[in-house]
Amino acid sequence: KKILVIPGDGIGQEVTAWGQKVLQTIAVNYKHNFVFEEGIMGHVAIEATGNPLPDETLEKARKSDAILFGAIGHAKYDNDPTLKVRPEQGLLKIRKELGLYANLRPIKLFDELLEASSIKPEILRGADILFFRELTGDVYFGEKKRSEDRNTASDLMIYHRFEVERIARKAFEAARNRRKKLCSVDKANVLETSRLWREVVQEIAKEYPDVETEHMFIDNAAMQLVKDPKRFDVVLTANLFGDILTDEASQIAGSMGMLASASVGDSTGFYEPIHGSAHDIAGKGIANPLASILSAALMLDISFGLKNESLRVIKAVEATLKQGFRTMDIANKHTENHFVMGTDAMG
Amino acid sequence: KKILVIPGDGIGQEVTAWGQKVLQTIAVNYKHNFVFEEGIMGHVAIEATGNPLPDETLEKARKSDAILFGAIGHAKYDNDPTLKVRPEQGLLKIRKELGLYANLRPIKLFDELLEASSIKPEILRGADILFFRELTGDVYFGEKKRSEDRNTASDLMIYHRFEVERIARKAFEAARNRRKKLCSVDKANVLETSRLWREVVQEIAKEYPDVETEHMFIDNAAMQLVKDPKRFDVVLTANLFGDILTDEASQIAGSMGMLASASVGDSTGFYEPIHGSAHDIAGKGIANPLASILSAALMLDISFGLKNESLRVIKAVEATLKQGFRTMDIANKHTENHFVMGTDAMG
Ligand SMILES: CC(C)[C@H](C(=O)O)[C@@H](O)C(=O)O
Ligand SMILES: CC(C)[C@H](C(=O)O)[C@@H](O)C(=O)O
Numbered sequence: 152k153k154i155l156v157i158p159g160d161g162i163g164q165e166v167t168a169w170g171q172k173v174l175q176t177i178a179v180n181y182k183h184n185f186v187f188e189e190g191i192m193g194h195v196a197i198e199a200t201g202n203p204l205p206d207e208t209l210e211k212a213r214k215s216d217a218i219l220f221g222a223i224g225h226a227k228y229d230n231d232p233t234l235k236v237r238p239e240q241g242l243l244k245i246r247k248e249l250g251l252y253a254n255l256r257p258i259k260l261f262d263e264l265l266e267a268s269s270i271k272p273e274i275l276r277g278a279d280i281l282f283f284r285e286l287t288g289d290v291y292f293g294e295k296k297r298s299e300d301r302n303t304a305s306d307l308m309i310y311h312r313f314e315v316e317r318i319a320r321k322a323f324e325a326a327r328n329r330r331k332k333l334c335s336v337d338k339a340n341v342l343e344t345s346r347l348w349r350e351v352v353q354e355i356a357k358e359y360p361d362v363e364t365e366h367m368f369i370d371n372a373a374m375q376l377v378k379d380p381k382r383f384d385v386v387l388t389a390n391l392f393g394d395i396l397t398d399e400a401s402q403i404a405g406s407m408g409m410l411a412s413a414s415v416g417d418s419t420g421f422y423e424p425i426h427g428s429a430h431d432i433a434g435k436g437i438a439n440p441l442a443s444i445l446s447a448a449l450m451l452d453i454s455f456g457l458k459n460e461s462l463r464v465i466k467a468v469e470a471t472l473k474q475g476f477r478t479m480d481i482a483n484k485h486t487e488n489h490f491v492m493g494t495d496a497m498g
Numbered sequence: 499k500k501i502l503v504i505p506g507d508g509i510g511q512e513v514t515a516w517g518q519k520v521l522q523t524i525a526v527n528y529k530h531n532f533v534f535e536e537g538i539m540g541h542v543a544i545e546a547t548g549n550p551l552p553d554e555t556l557e558k559a560r561k562s563d564a565i566l567f568g569a570i571g572h573a574k575y576d577n578d579p580t581l582k583v584r585p586e587q588g589l590l591k592i593r594k595e596l597g598l599y600a601n602l603r604p605i606k607l608f609d610e611l612l613e614a615s616s617i618k619p620e621i622l623r624g625a626d627i628l629f630f631r632e633l634t635g636d637v638y639f640g641e642k643k644r645s646e647d648r649n650t651a652s653d654l655m656i657y658h659r660f661e662v663e664r665i666a667r668k669a670f671e672a673a674r675n676r677r678k679k680l681c682s683v684d685k686a687n688v689l690e691t692s693r694l695w696r697e698v699v700q701e702i703a704k705e706y707p708d709v710e711t712e713h714m715f716i717d718n719a720a721m722q723l724v725k726d727p728k729r730f731d732v733v734l735t736a737n738l739f740g741d742i743l744t745d746e747a748s749q750i751a752g753s754m755g756m757l758a759s760a761s762v763g764d765s766t767g768f769y770e771p772i773h774g775s776a777h778d779i780a781g782k783g784i785a786n787p788l789a790s791i792l793s794a795a796l797m798l799d800i801s802f803g804l805k806n807e808s809l810r811v812i813k814a815v816e817a818t819l820k821q822g823f824r825t826m827d828i829a830n831k832h833t834e835n836h837f838v839m840g841t842d843a844m845g
Contacts, residue, residue: 224687229713232686232693232700239687269725274616290637290655295690302659304694308637309652338738339579340571340586343642346579347651353579366576370745371774377724377749378616391685395742398717402724427718 152455153186155215157208160193160238161428162438163221170219170422170443177451177460188215192245193238193428194225203241209248217454218421219447222428247287250416253318255325255453256282256397256425257411258380263472264405267481270377278380278403281329283322284393286414288314289344291390310344310389315351321415322387323359332384334365336372336392348389369396376400397425406480408439411446413453420454422446439478441468499802500533502562504555507540507585508775509785510568517566517769517790524798524807535562539592540585540775541572550588556595559766564801566794567770573777594634597763600665602672602800603629603744603772604758605727610819611752614828617724625727625750628676630669631740633761635661636691638737657691657736662698669734670706679731681712683719683739695736716743723747744772753827755786758793760800767801769793786825788815 154174158167171187178185190208197203203223212218223242228234245251258280265272293307319335326333335352337345349366356364367375369392375382376396380403388396401407407426414421424442432438445468452461472481475490482491501521505514518534525532537555544550559565570589575581592598605627612619640654666682673680682699684692696713703711714722716739722729723743727750735743748754754773761768771789779785791811799808819828829838 229687232696237687243688269618269621270616271618291688293652297690297694301694303656304690305640305654305656306689306691307652308655309650312649338741340576340584341590341638342653343644343651344653347644347648349579370741373720373742373746374748374754377746394685394717395720399720399724399746401721407721 152184152217153188153215154450155188155190155211155218157190157192157218157220159221159223159428160195160225161222161430161433162426163193163223163428165433165436165438166424166440166443167219167221169440170447173444173447173464174219174450177447177457177464181457181460183457183460192220192241193223194227196241197236197238201236203236203238204244209245212245212249212419215419217450218419219443219450220421220423221443222424222426224428224430226430243291245421246414247292249419249421250287251414251421252285252287252314252416253321253414254282254284254286254393255413255415255449256284256393256400257449258282258397258400258404260404261409261469261472263469264409264481267405268402270380270402274378275380275403278383280380280383280400280403281325281385282393282397282400283318283325283385283387284397285314285318285388285390286393287390287416289390308342308344308391310347312347312351315348316355319352319355319387322385323355323362326362326385327359330384331361332363332365333359334367334372334383334386336367336369336386336388336396338369338392339366340368344389352387372396373399376403401425406439408442408478408480409445410442411449413446413449415453420450422450422454437479439480441478444468499531499564500535500562501797502535502537502558502565504537504539504565504567506568506570506775507542507572508569508777508780509773510540510570510775512780512783512785513771513787513790514566514568516787517794520791520794520811521566521797524794524804524811528804528807530804530807539567539588540570541574543588544583544585548583550583550585551591556592559592559596562766564797565766565768566790566797567768568790569771569773569775571775571777590638592768593761594639596766596768597634598761598768599632599634599661599763600668600761601629601631601633601740602760602762602796603631603740603747604796605629605744605747605751607751608756608816608819610816611756611828614752615749617727617749621725622727622750625730627727627730627747627750628672628732629740629744629747630665630672630732630734631744632661632665632735632737633740634737634763636737655689655691655738657694659694659698662695663702666699666702666734669732670702670709673709673732674706677731678708679710679712680706681714681719681730681733683714683716683733683735683743685716685739686713687715691736699734719743720746723750748772753786755789755825755827756792757789758796760793760796762800767797769797769801784826786827788825791815
């Protein structure tokens with residue numbers, strides 16, 4: 152199996168090294184042949200080549216069986232909205248080019264982290280949500296315009312029926328193998344794209360009569376996620392709404408530093424932590440490597456069908472937490488038997 | 499003072515009666531002359547006239563000094579995204595026609611409700627946020643299209659410089675009178691509208707050097723709001739992001755049933771609870787009237803400059819909560835000295 156590793160920017164560099172190490176260890180222990188290549192993307196790629204996604208990286212990506220990605224972004228661009236070439240363009244382009252239309256974000260709390268969240272333990276216990284975020288459409292990819300006098304800006308929010316259909320089917324299939332509940336999130340009381348979204352999901356739902364389907368407005372969903380996360384099983388939503396809801400949902404898992412995601416489409420799978428480049432803590436060696444390690448676990452499961460190996464990694468993470476090892480983001484100040492440590496020791 | 503009352507749909511009917519009663523009591527006790535009129539809007543207006551915002555209501559609105567509104571929406575339209583005439587069009591139209599471009603949503607927890615939230619009390623204690631949500635632009639009002647074969651839908655997300663400027667100024671002014679911190683929320687790493695937004699806010703910020711300004715991506719903001727609500731003072735954001743964040747933030751106030759909002763622009767002010775029509779509990783007499791009562795308090799303060807009268811209402815709400823009176827949404831199952839009651843008793 153050919154695996155492309157793209158650490159990207161900020162803490163991406165530190166944590167992805169650990170995701171890769173875990174894959175290497177699995178390869179040795181289970182006698183698999185994983186061949187690793189490395190690619191650049193984001194701010195580091197702009198610095199090196201002027202292009203956030205160099206052709207060479209895209210070429211390598213197309214030829215690989217799976218990709219382990221870190222993070223993207225840099226304060227320089229955040230502080231100057233007028234810059235034309237931006238790191239995020241690299242990430243958006245690779246998603247589009249590889250047809251990674253379905254972004255799966257499983258949100259599940261490790262029991263050991265019940266106390267790490269700002270939400271009450273009794274609200275969290277048992278919460279287990281699988282998000283399906285559409286990843287190659289929406290206002291992310293619609294035409295962007297700026298008037299000549301620079302006083303008017305627009306982004307086109309746009310969806311085609313087939314884009315909704317294909318991700319809806321994936322989400323319903325997943326719901327069928329879980330608790331058979333699907334909640335589709337939109338803003339159909341205001342947006343035409345959401346009305347199309349809702350129409351299509353209502354249609355596809357008929358093919359899955361065994362799955363209980365519900366439609367919820369995004370504002371309400373953002374509230375319910377905090378109020379009662381246990382009511383959700385599979386959540387299906389558009390690109391922008393999914394971006395917002397899954398970051399919010401990170402509080403259900405105790406920390407952003409724990410969350411992995413898988414982007415899949417028709418071929419190569421793309422695995423990444425949902426945390427970003429986190430400039431503020433980059434280079435300090437304190438980032439949580441578990442999201443990258445769990446991304447590696449998702450790769451083993453989804454791209455390679457290696458269920459046992461994947462479970463092995465998850466169990467190792469669990470055991471590490473059980474022993475009290477914590478990075479800063481998930482440490483509980485009130486507990487004495489937590490050993491707070493840096494990225495490498497945690498890995 | 500001429501006050502137009504528009505109860506609207508669902509629980510709007512039940513709760514707005516209480517907001518109005520409070521205004522009447524204040525008028526009597528403080529010897530003010532408030533003249534009330536009533537108008538229809540939303541599903542009830544569609545049923546009566548075919549139009550979600552009849553001209554007659556709009557006429558009355560233009561002639562009034564302030565408007566007390568309830569809620570809008572009905573399950574019939576939510577279940578059928580193909581319907582052309584929809585209740586929400588009434589609300590969007592009145593916002594646009596009256597130029598209500600700034601929606602203020604204060605989020606503050608009454609101490610008595612510390613336990614009503616799903617968030618831990620120690621995270622919540624002291625949280626006090628004032629949201630400025632832009633209300634007459636964004637993807638809400640940009641052109642909506644559906645292709646002839648109905649397979650493609652789009653909504654135009656669009657902002658003009660002056661729209662960002664005027665709400666930014668209002669938000670900075672408010673920050674100056676509070677803890678002098680402003681957080682502007684956007685998605686400038688992806689959206690051109692957000693880049694315009696960020697540029698303009700950066701410019702206006704220079705006029706307010708005494709206010710500490712920060713820019714945050716919407717995904718991160720949705721997370722931080724749950725993780726550490728105390729870090730926010732004034733939050734400034736666009737229409738869609740504001741819709742999502744303020745509903746989410748309702749968990750900081752214990753319940754959606756507690757939150758009031760003021761929409762202001764160049765003339766008439768418009769006051770409404772942020773909760774919706776809540777079809778599921780409408781007509782049962784169990785809705786929380788406090789958001790409507792607090793909306794009335796906002797009206798007294800913002801539209802009429804009656805600070806004392808406004809405070810009097812807020813104190814009455816506080817006292818009611820202190821005595822243990824609760825509607826269902828804010829009752830704590832584990833506390834014995836809560837008296838759970840219906841809308842009218844609570845009022
Ligand atoms: C970096 C950014 C473009 C990206 C997104 O918004 O999709 C990130 O927030 C994510 O969720 O993967
Ligand atoms: C009813 C709906 C159109 C409205 C909105 O999205 O603005 C509501 O959610 C609100 O927040 O006032």
